[in-house]
Amino acid sequence: xxxxxxxxxxxxxxxxxxxxxxxxxxxxxxxxxxxxxxxxxxxxxxxxxxxxxxxxxxxxxxxxxxxxxxxxxxxxxxxxxxxxxxxxxxxxxxxxxxxxxxxxxxxxxxxxxxxxxxxxxxxxxxxxxxxxxxxxxxxxxxxxxxxxxxxxxxxxxxxxxxxxxxxxxxx
Numbered sequence: 001x002x003x004x005x006x007x008x009x010x011x012x013x014x015x016x017x018x019x020x021x022x023x024x025x026x027x028x029x030x031x032x033x034x035x036x037x038x039x040x041x042x043x044x045x046x047x048x049x050x051x052x053x054x055x056x057x058x059x060x061x062x063x064x065x066x067x068x069x070x071x072x073x074x075x076x077x078x079x080x081x082x083x084x085x086x087x088x089x090x091x092x093x094x095x096x097x098x099x100x101x102x103x104x105x106x107x108x109x110x111x112x113x114x115x116x117x118x119x120x121x122x123x124x125x126x127x128x129x130x131x132x133x134x135x136x137x138x139x140x141x142x143x144x145x146x147x148x149x150x151x152x153x154x155x156x157x158x159x160x161x162x163x164x165x166x167x168x169x170x171x
Contacts, residue, residue, distance in 0.1 A: 011051060014061060015044055022065050025133055028113075029073050029124075039076060043069045059142040063135060067143045070125060115165040123158035130155055 022043050027036035046068050047054075054064060116124055125144060129135045137155075141148040 006052065011048055018062050018065055019044070021062060021133060022069055025066060025128065026069050026073060028128060028132060030076060035076065039069065039072050042072050046072070057142060059139045060135075062133075063139040063143040066129060066133065066135070070144075074121075111166070111169070115162055115169070118165050119158055119161055122154060123161065126151060126154045127158050127162065 019040065023036055023040045026039045026043070027033060030036050030039060043065060047065060050068075054061075116127060119127065122144075126140060129140045129143065130137070135143070137148045137151045141151045144151070146154070
């Protein structure tokens with residue numbers, strides 16, 4: 001990867017390629033789009049500063065960026081203890097012309113976000129990386145410093161707990 005050698009153009013291409021996914025990942029975890037924009041910029045600033053130490057491990061570059069994003073998000077909440085992760089209200093990327101469908105979708109998304117907020121932080125992270133960012137178990141494992149088997153167990157437990165939370169709400 002040319003960016004490791006300090007090639008600014010190559011890093012700019014990585015930025016263009018991954019910016020939207022990192023932003024969406026962060027937006028799902030912080031209260032406002034402004035916070036997400038700031039943290040996303042910090043992710044890429046830290047990545048640029050550390051890219052020379054990045055090692056190609058078989059895991060995609062985006063997994064490394066998600067690790068940086070997770071660490072910055074946790075630091076954000078340590079500095080701003082008033083709110084917790086996943087309290088944001090992300091904007092949908094597409095425009096749906098049916099107001100009823102838009103409302104139902106927004107309600108369902110908020111219901112799931114609220115349920116995810118009730119999970120342990122480790123469970124939140126695995127759920128968002130797996131199902132929102134579509135990372136493979138192997139890539140999540142490398143990103144969070146666990147084995148692939150541990151990630152599968154965490155995912156299973158997180159989904160079971162998420163199901164219990166949603167069922168409790170339905171009563």
